[in-house]
Amino acid sequence: MSSWEDLEALCSECVKCDLHKTRNNVVFGVGNRNAEVLFIGEGPGEKEDLKGEPFVGRAGAFLDDMLKIIGLSRKTNIYIANIVKCRPPNNRDPHNTEREACFDWLRAQIKLISPKIIVCLGRIAAFELISGEFKITSDHGKWYDIDGIKHMALFHPAALLRDPSKRPETFVDLKELERTIKSICENTL
Numbered sequence: 479m480s481s482w483e484d485l486e487a488l489c490s491e492c493v494k495c496d497l498h499k500t501r502n503n504v505v506f507g508v509g510n511r512n513a514e515v516l517f518i519g520e521g522p523g524e525k526e527d528l529k530g531e532p533f534v535g536r537a538g539a540f541l542d543d544m545l546k547i548i549g550l551s552r553k554t555n556i557y558i559a560n561i562v563k564c565r566p567p568n569n570r571d572p573h574n575t576e577r578e579a580c581f582d583w584l585r586a587q588i589k590l591i592s593p594k595i596i597v598c599l600g601r602i603a604a605f606e607l608i609s610g611e612f613k614i615t616s617d618h619g620k621w622y623d624i625d626g627i628k629h630m631a632l633f634h635p636a637a638l639l640r641d642p643s644k645r646p647e648t649f650v651d652l653k654e655l656e657r658t659i660k661s662i663c664e665n666t667l
């Protein structure tokens with residue numbers, strides 16, 4: 479893709495999988511398109527599908543609070559996208575065929591952004607972007623170098639809302655992310 483506008487226009491017309499049949503909006507992404515840090519979730523939920531923006535419900539508000547702790551904001555210095563761009567019915571996990579059908583859109587976004595750091599939000603994003611062997615409970619907060627880009631996974635904000643006992647370890651992961659951003663990113667913090 480040569481431009482963000484071209485990519486977003488093509489993505490908005492996508493019919494590669496059955497998710498397009500029930501979507502209200504393609505949830506392409508939001509934030510600074512020149513960001514050095516890219517956050518990637520699994521897929522939109524109901525509120526995201528209605529608004530056309532990732533992470534806008536309770537989990538989104540919680541994510542914004544997490545970002546604020548380390549000086550990040552979707553409005554200024556990061557970009558947020560998802561593995562799949564259309565909502566799976568009943569907020570179920572996206573099927574492998576749906577993730578595969580949508581992955582070229584994310585790959586093109588990564589190429590246009592050219593981030594220094596990718597943060598996977600939850601197990602599905604980490605499974606797709608870091609390793610098919612990834613276990614969120616044991617591998618969160620660890621760094622992986624993939625094609626010259628540092629990758630880390632955090633517990634998904636919705637999981638942290640369901641299980642607050644994971645919040646202290648997520649705080650440690652966020653502080654590690656902040657340290658790494660300060661050391662390798664020029665214009666983020």
